[in-house]
Amino acid sequence: MKHKYSLHLLLVLLISALLTGLANAAEKKLILTGSSTIAPLVSEIAKRYEKENPGLRVDVQTGGSSRGVADARRGLADIGMVSRELKAEEDDLLAFAIAKDGICLITNQSNPVASLSDEQVVKIYRGEITNWKEVGGNDAPITVVNKAEGRSTLELFLKHYGLKNQEVKAHVIIGDNEQGVKTVSGNPNALGYVSIGTAEFDAADGVPIKLLPVGGVEASMANVKSGEFPLSRPLNLVVRGQPEGFASDFIRFASSSKVDDIVKEQYFVPVSN
């Protein structure tokens, strides 16, 4: 009795495995994994690429730059998405920039403080300055918003200000950019940092946040493009070894001027020229 049922089950499993196998073989697939900053951009680029190359399917998965590096190395993905410069120990990978992104400090719109020096930012994040009045603002405690470990935004921020995550005295730790914008827009005394693309889009959309300049340079897409803005990063596609076939073709497509409009739509800065 028992045998008969397990046999049925086995048969069902086999058939379904066979069917999925066939479906997969019918079309070629390109897998990209990595940075959640780059993924929405690459998804849009992929849609256009699929239209131009019928029969090819581009699969985009997020998981952070660290995953992008790891998956490209292990061959789990054809291309990794990494939203920072490659580190020295990652020289086994090749990087191709498809756009640029900047990080900026944001405060609530009601906050009178117009700018913070690098030194002030460092002191605030170290917990040495804890009240806005010490930097020319209201008499109110500063709510320091930091990013969770492993995010490339956090790495870039810490590196730029020469901070260590252990010494940061944060009051709120957030995951993605939108959560950061919501936290700061809902708290008049919060200080946080997010991607300029997200911040500029939300600020233009009426969200009550203010973008602070960094090193005297106004936080804007234009200044990221010109390279003047100090807190910026490249959005890279990375591959292990010289890319071939579809991977190479896709990278060429993604860094060409054919996708400039998509890059701009997503509030990133094109690098095609």
Add this chain to the structure above:
Amino acid sequence: MSPYRTDRILIGTLRCAAVVSGLIVAVVALFLVSESVPALRQIGPYRFFTDSAWHPAPHSGESTFNLVPMIVGTLTVTAGALALATPLGLGSAMFLRFYAPPKLGVIYRKIIELLAGIPSVVFGFWGLVTIVPLINSIHAPGASLLAGICILAIMILPTVALVSDAAFEVVPKEYVKGAAALGLSRWATIRGVVIPSAKSGLFTAIILQTGRALGETMAVLMVCGNVVQVPKSVFEPVRTLTANIALEMAYALDPHRSALFVSGLLLLTLVAGLVLLADVLSRRYECSQ
């Protein structure tokens, strides 16, 4: 088809379903253990309790893996939410069954059922834009243990209310009528007759909501502030075990990743312990009846 044959098919199907659901739990547990082993072996189980802090990512210099603040976070948020939601939920159920006029009762039950169906991320978002700023106006930074407790209490309240309502429903009508015949007041009936006989059901309600509170992730992640620390007051931010996994898993590499699986394993152990406790206690209640 003979009835005998239908029976056999039914039994076969039911057995398959039972095996599959049992297997899923076993596979999940096994997976958690196997993914945790590298961390338990490399880092050792003690460092999760004795390290100076939680800085698991290798780029931040020396990695440290103290899970204690997160365990405390999970337990305090859960305990606080339980303390708020249990009386409210029990009260709602009592009102629903013994005090509310029938029409109002129907509407009230629908409202509670609706509350039970709202996705947790909606609660989290609502908490982030209303509760957190409200608490911030009392005491900065707003995103805090208190915010987590409030949101979680609202989320588990319908579970308590509905399950205890169901427990009250199965109290034999003769008991209630007998109490009325003895001239007991409504409250005396509830306290002296209904609650004692519904005790094990009420207990189930509390256990169920505790399980949900322990495992809740999204809403808590959005309102708790997620700073890894043992809170000194309800206004300080905390990070729960679940929020820790959700925040860091997507970006974690070994041994950080493996350490997160250890926190998952810990969570599973907590819930398993809870189920066991519930079993022991409810058996004791049944014996005492």
